[in-house]
Amino acid sequence: MKKVHLVGLVIIAVAIGFIISVAGDYSSYETFERAKKVPEKDVQIVGYLVTDKEMYYDPVKDPNYFTFYMRDKDSSVHKVILYNSKPRDFERSEQLVVTGRMQGDEFVAKSILMKCPSKYTDNELVLSKEAPAG
Amino acid sequence: MEVHYLGEHLWAGRLGQIAVYSSLIFSLAAAIAFFRREYGRSEQAGWLQAARIAYLVHFIAVIAIAAILFVIIQNHWFEYYYAWAHSSRELPKEYLLSCFWEGQEGSFLLWMFWNAVLGLVVLWRRPPAFCGVLGVVALVQFFLSSMLLGIYVFGYKIGSTPFALLRHEMQDAPIFQRADYLSFIADGNGLNPLLQNYWMVIHPPVLFLGFAASLLPFAWAAHGLVSRNFTAWAKPVLPWALFAAAALGTGIMMGGAWAYESLTFGGYWAWDPVENASLVPWLLLIAGIHTNVVFNHTGRSLRATFLFYLMGFALVLYSTFLTRSGILGDTSVHAFTDLGMSGQLLIYMASISLPALALLAWHWRRIPTVQQEEEAYSREFWIFVGTLILLLSSIQITFSTSIPVWNKIFGTNWAPPAEPIEHYNKWQLPIAIVILLLSASGLLLRYRKSDVRKFWRQMAWFSGISAVLAGLLEWYFRFANAAAILLLFASLFGVVVCGFLILDHFRRRRTISGGSVAHFGFALLLLGVLISSAKKEVISVNRGPMSLGSSFSEEQNRTNVLLIKGMPVTMHRYVVTYLGDSVAPPNYYYKVLWERYDTASGAVREQFVLLPNAQINPRMGLIANPDTRHYWYKDLYTHVTSVPDKTKQAQRKEPVFTEHTVAIGDTIRLSRATLTVEGIGSAEKREGQQWEEGDLPVEARITIKMDDGRWHSARPVQLIRDLRIFYLDEHLPELGLTIRLARVLPDERKLIIGVEEREPEHDFIVLTAILFPYINLVWLGTIFTILGFVLALLQRRRQYAVAS
Numbered sequence: 001m002k003k004v005h006l007v008g009l010v011i012i013a014v015a016i017g018f019i020i021s022v023a024g025d026y027s028s029y030e031t032f033e034r035a036k037k038v039p040e041k042d043v044q045i046v047g048y049l050v051t052d053k054e055m056y057y058d059p060v061k062d063p064n065y066f067t068f069y070m071r072d073k074d075s076s077v078h079k080v081i082l083y084n085s086k087p088r089d090f091e092r093s094e095q096l097v098v099t100g101r102m103q104g105d106e107f108v109a110k111s112i113l114m115k116c117p118s119k120y121t122d123n124e125l126v127l128s129k130e131a132p133a134g
Numbered sequence: 135m136e137v138h139y140l141g142e143h144l145w146a147g148r149l150g151q152i153a154v155y156s157s158l159i160f161s162l163a164a165a166i167a168f169f170r171r172e173y174g175r176s177e178q179a180g181w182l183q184a185a186r187i188a189y190l191v192h193f194i195a196v197i198a199i200a201a202i203l204f205v206i207i208q209n210h211w212f213e214y215y216y217a218w219a220h221s222s223r224e225l226p227k228e229y230l231l232s233c234f235w236e237g238q239e240g241s242f243l244l245w246m247f248w249n250a251v252l253g254l255v256v257l258w259r260r261p262p263a264f265c266g267v268l269g270v271v272a273l274v275q276f277f278l279s280s281m282l283l284g285i286y287v288f289g290y291k292i293g294s295t296p297f298a299l300l301r302h303e304m305q306d307a308p309i310f311q312r313a314d315y316l317s318f319i320a321d322g323n324g325l326n327p328l329l330q331n332y333w334m335v336i337h338p339p340v341l342f343l344g345f346a347a348s349l350l351p352f353a354w355a356a357h358g359l360v361s362r363n364f365t366a367w368a369k370p371v372l373p374w375a376l377f378a379a380a381a382l383g384t385g386i387m388m389g390g391a392w393a394y395e396s397l398t399f400g401g402y403w404a405w406d407p408v409e410n411a412s413l414v415p416w417l418l419l420i421a422g423i424h425t426n427v428v429f430n431h432t433g434r435s436l437r438a439t440f441l442f443y444l445m446g447f448a449l450v451l452y453s454t455f456l457t458r459s460g461i462l463g464d465t466s467v468h469a470f471t472d473l474g475m476s477g478q479l480l481i482y483m484a485s486i487s488l489p490a491l492a493l494l495a496w497h498w499r500r501i502p503t504v505q506q507e508e509e510a511y512s513r514e515f516w517i518f519v520g521t522l523i524l525l526l527s528s529i530q531i532t533f534s535t536s537i538p539v540w541n542k543i544f545g546t547n548w549a550p551p552a553e554p555i556e557h558y559n560k561w562q563l564p565i566a567i568v569i570l571l572l573s574a575s576g577l578l579l580r581y582r583k584s585d586v587r588k589f590w591r592q593m594a595w596f597s598g599i600s601a602v603l604a605g606l607l608e609w610y611f612r613f614a615n616a617a618a619i620l621l622l623f624a625s626l627f628g629v630v631v632c633g634f635l636i637l638d639h640f641r642r643r644r645t646i647s648g649g650s651v652a653h654f655g656f657a658l659l660l661l662g663v664l665i666s667s668a669k670k671e672v673i674s675v676n677r678g679p680m681s682l683g684s685s686f687s688e689e690q691n692r693t694n695v696l697l698i699k700g701m702p703v704t705m706h707r708y709v710v711t712y713l714g715d716s717v718a719p720p721n722y723y724y725k726v727l728w729e730r731y732d733t734a735s736g737a738v739r740e741q742f743v744l745l746p747n748a749q750i751n752p753r754m755g756l757i758a759n760p761d762t763r764h765y766w767y768k769d770l771y772t773h774v775t776s777v778p779d780k781t782k783q784a785q786r787k788e789p790v791f792t793e794h795t796v797a798i799g800d801t802i803r804l805s806r807a808t809l810t811v812e813g814i815g816s817a818e819k820r821e822g823q824q825w826e827e828g829d830l831p832v833e834a835r836i837t838i839k840m841d842d843g844r845w846h847s848a849r850p851v852q853l854i855r856d857l858r859i860f861y862l863d864e865h866l867p868e869l870g871l872t873i874r875l876a877r878v879l880p881d882e883r884k885l886i887i888g889v890e891e892r893e894p895e896h897d898f899i900v901l902t903a904i905l906f907p908y909i910n911l912v913w914l915g916t917i918f919t920i921l922g923f924v925l926a927l928l929q930r931r932r933q934y935a936v937a938s
Contacts, residue, residue: 002507007519011526018530018561025551025560026537044549059776063900064692085694085775085900088756099552110552 031072035102042110044099047072049090057086070096070107080107087112139301141316142213143206147297150202154295157195157246158279161272164188168269173360182265189257189272196250196275199282200234200243203296207233212319215303216240216296222324224720232329235338238458238475239282239296244339246278248346256350261370266357267350274349277482281475291474327720327749327757333392337385341412344382345450348419350374352447352490355440359493364501368429368439373931375423375443376648380923382416387916394771396759401667402912405558407462410535411453414528418446421521421528428514431581435518437501440494442521448487449532455479461538511586513579520572527565534558563617566660570624573653574631596634600627611669611907621664628657648929652922655915662911673706674772674903694775697726699868699897712899713743715777721759723747724774724899728763746773746901769906776900789863789872791888795879804891807840807869809848814878814885817851830854831862834875834885838866850875850887870894 030043049055050069057066066086071077080098093114100109167185174181203216207230212218220240221233235241253271256264284295300319301310309315328334354371358364389409390402403409422442425435456462459476508515534557537550551557578584578592604623613619632654639646674695697703697712704710713725723745730740746761760773794802802809817833831853838846851862852875864873874888 003510003515004508004518007522011522015526015529018526021560025553025557026548028547029549042552044552057776059694059696059778059900060698060896060898063694063696063776083692085902088758088775097549 029073029097031074032076032078032102032107033074035107039102042099042101044097045070045072045107046095046097049093049096050077051091053077055086055090059085070098078105078107080109080112082109082112087114090114137311137313139213139316140314142299143209143211144213146202146206146211147214147299150199150206150297151295153195153198153202154279154282154297157192157199158276158283160188160192160195161275161279164192165269165272165276168265168272172263172265172269172357185265185268186257189253189268192272192275193250193254196243196246199296200247203240203243204230204234206297210322212322213300213316214296215298215300218300218319218322220323220325222322224321225325225330228332228335229325229330232334232338233325235342236325236329237296239294241338241342242278242281243296244342245346246275248339248343249275249278249349252346252350263354263357263361263363263367263370266361267353270353270356271349274486277486281478281482290477292478294475328396331392331396331759333388333395337388337392340381340388341385344378344385344412344416345454347374347378347381348415348447348450351378351419351422351443355443356490356493358440359490359497362497362500364436364497368426368436369934371443372423372426372430373927373934375419375426376923376927376930379416379419379423380920380927382412382419383916383923384920386412386416387913391913395762401670402909403663405554407535408457410531411449411456414531414535415446415449415453417524417528417531418442418449421524422446424517424521428517428581432504432508432514433502434504434508434514435521437498437503438518438521440501442525444487444490444494448483448491449528451483451487452532455483456535456539461542509583511579511584511589513576513581513584516572516576516579520569520576523565523568523572527562527569530561530565531558563621567617567620567624570621570628570657570660573656574628577631577635577650577653596627596631600630603630611665613664613668615668618664618668621660625657625661625664628653629661632657645929646925648922648924648926650922651925652919655918655920655922657915658911658918659915662908662913662915666906666909666912669907671706671905671907672902673708673905674901675705693902694900695903697899697901705903706905710901710903712897712901714897715899720749721747722750722777724777726772726899726901728770744770744772748774748777750777764910766910767908769909770903771906772901772903774899775902778896778898789874789890791872791874791876791890793876794887794889795884796887797884802887802889804871804889806891807838807871809873809887809889810837810839811835811885811887812837817849817853826855828855832875832878834887836864836873836887838869838871840869848873852876852878867895868897 029046031045035043035045047070050071053069055068063085064083066082066084068080068090069077070080080100095114097113098107098109099111099113100107102108164185167181167188171181171185206214207217207221210217210221210223216237216239217233220236221230225233233240235244249271253268253275256268256271261267281293282295283293284298285292301307301315304310309318312318351371351374354367354374358367386409389412393404394402419442422439425438425442428435429439455476459479461476508518534551537548540546541548574596575593578589578596600623603626604619607622607626608619613622632650635650636646636654639650672693674693695703695705697710699712699714702709702711707730709729709731711727711729713727716723716725724747726744726746728740728742728744729738731737732739742763744761744763747759749757749759756774756777758773758775760771762772763770796802796811798811798813800811802811812835814832814834817831831851833849833851836848836850838848840846846866846869848864848866848871850864850873853860853862861874861876864871866872870892872890872892875885876888877886879885
């Protein structure tokens with residue numbers, strides 16, 4: 001057997017090992033209910049901001065405490081806590097992906113990804129208030 | 135009824151559209167003519183002439199499209215959607231260029247521009263088989279031109295034109311029924327504030343130059359396959375491949391610098407899909423360059439060279455598809471929006487890369503190889519192993535980045551790794567260690583056969599030196615992590631070996647090879663990455679006086695600190711005070727004073743002001759820009775994460791006063807403070823207040839002792855003008871107090887002081903501050919790596935010129 005073949009085999013073995021070992025990194029998107037069953041594992045939940053419930057961030061009291069309510073795909077609503085500052089432009093997010101784990105009935109988020117499809121290119125025509133004379 | 139619109143500059147768009155069509159037609163004509171010239175049966179000189187003319191017309195058309203689009207943006211002709219959507223009037227001139235490539239159409243145009251320029255260089259220098267190469271370039275230009283068409287064929291939209299009119303894009307808006315609608319369009323939508331940064335002016339052009347340049351090795355390899363002259367292309371291609379690697383590498387690292395300087399994720403690399411998509415082609419290009427050099431020296435690894443160069447550009451196309459089809463969706467912070475062109479992008483990707491790869495498979499057995507096995511102690515063997523590892527690295531990054539694609543194809547619902555940085559590092563860290571060890575020790579070997587004893591003697595020496603250095607650095611930094619220590623050793627090994635080779639060649643007055651410089655830079659870069667990321671320290675751990683503190687202290691996320699105006703907070707070795715903000719629309723600058731005291735004497739050792747700024751953007755909220763203090767051995771990086779909402783404070787209600795009748799020297803007890811009336815007198819002129827002739831201003835002099843020990847003073851004024859009384863209240867929002875001199879009672883020798891108490895309104899910022907130690911090694915390593923590519927390019931070109 002040639003050395004190159006040997007090296008090739010080793011690399012293929014490593015690649016297979018890699019796929020097996022990282023398979024655990026690829027989670028699927030969960031819901032709050034399923035996240036409750038695995039409180040020791042980080043999960044990702046896709047959902048929406050509940051706009052009629054309180055969103056709390058008072059930096060003077062604690063700059064690292066932000067809470068809001070999120071509705072997941074199964075329409076269950078839970079409080080989400082982020083021990084960090086409130087992400088900018090949070091109110092405008094249309095969809096959220098939170099990563100973290102459940103603690104009792106609350107979800108403690110490590111990170112939040114916001115999706116704002118109309119992030120900047122919302123097609124809003126800004127018209128001048130008055131027509132110029134003439 | 136046809137409306138005749140006023141004030142539009144329709145000629146520009148028409149001219150632009152003609153230029154797009156010309157670019158499309160003449161690129162196709164040039165491709166056909168170049169291919170006929172190269173592969174046609176008979177030697178027809180006419181085809182070359184035709185090809186050259188067609189290519190030049192195409193080139194002029196591309197320049198014309200770019201120039202017209204730029205004129206439209208420059209002049210704020212908002213009747214054009216592109217100008218309206220991506221620029222605004224108040225935008226500084228230097229950023230108008232960024233508007234040009236903010237949109238997809240503009241970035242395709244930028245890509246086309248570089249392709250056209252590089253093609254012209256090839257046409258001018260006329261390397262062997264240039265017609266075959268230019269045919270491929272012209273074909274790619276044909277596909278890119280079609281991306282700018284914006285026409286409907288059988289209900290399918292082909293391309294998206296940068297010359298679309300606003301009134302066509304937004305037909306439903308009633309304003310467009312007026313002929314003079316343009317006079318109502320006050321301003322454009324503006325440029326995304328995140329892109330208003332000088333890096334964003336230079337990063338995209340360099341990155342796209344890299345993308346464009348990586349087409350050339352692809353084109354040469356494709357020509358080698360089509361012409362069945364499998365070996366001749368390998369020498370002339372090398373300088374172009376080196377140029378592509380230098381340009382793409384610079385572009386990627388400029389993107390990192392932009393992220394570090396203007397984004398707030400606190401680093402230069404985040405394994406974001408968009409970053410990965412440009413890194414993978416670079417890795418493949420690097421692999422291709424190495425096997426190419428091996429082939430030029432030993433005749434081996436030709437198949438691998440074909441594969442790497444073809445895959446390199448195929449991955450450029452794939453990354454274009456990933457970032458522009460909208461498929462990345464919720465996995466990337468900065469994926470481009472979908473223009474509904476994913477089908478067209480797929481066709482572009484498939485029709486360029488699939489035929490080339492199919493041809494490679496078809497000719498695989500015909501591509502010459504060396505039957506005899508390579509020596510174990512030969513450079514070519516270990517370079518080949520290294521390129522396989524680069525391939526493995528590319529596969530891993532591509533696989534993980536493509537999760538949304540797998541979901542689409544297989545209908546699965548996988549989420550991308552929850553912790554992307556840890557996920558990628560788990561694999562790329564060991565790969566980096568192996569690559570570093572190979573890239574250094576490979577330089578100690580010779581092609582074909584090496585002196586084994588000399589090799590091991592050198593290895594022993596260099597490993598010994600590196601181990602000692604690694605031990606010292608570990609003692610100093612304390613990584614206390616096996617993988618980090620291995621990476622530390624491997625990168626030091628690279629620095630030591632390449633540094634030795636460079637010095638040795640310098641001493642013996644021999645040419646310093648670009649390879650050793652590039653490998654030296656790469657090792658330095660990874661050393662910097664290791665130290666600056668493993669030892670990065672968030673110093674803004676919350677010790678604010680008002681914080682609830684202890685209960686959640688186990689949470690690592692707590693990276694923000696509250697800075698109330700005028701109240702010093704200790705961070706790391708600094709005493710940090712927020713001094714206040716200043717506004718230069720649309721930016722707010724937050725002035726933060728940093729002081730470092732000598733622990734023994736208490737004298738100020740160091741004092742500086744950082745101005746992290748933010749745009750309070752009505753559409754995007756708070757957009758923070760970091761400010762960084764650069765030392766040679768570390769960076770102090772700060773940005774604001776939250777500021778009080780000033781618009782709410784402005785809507786303050788009329789104060790409601792509680793009145794206290796007091797004599798001079800009396801005290802008034804409040805809930806959080808005690809006021810002492812010290813005296814009364816005529817008020818002197820103050821800044822911002824204009825006494826008129828005949829005014830009778832009277833002021834009360836009051837000292838305030840807060841319960842927390844702070845002292846303040848207040849001087850409310852009562853002013854009699856034309857028999858009317860005006861109050862100039864002392865307003866102290868940060869104490870929650872408003873004080874009024876309500877009445878003076880001369881007969882009783884008393885005063886009536888009105889006091890309103892409310893919750894103190896703090897002027898504050900929330901700040902994140904991070905120390906990045908030795909981050910300059912990252913930039914220094916990058917510069918050496920690029921320098922190495924340029925050196926190698928010049929050396930290979932000289933060799934090639936001598937040989938031919």
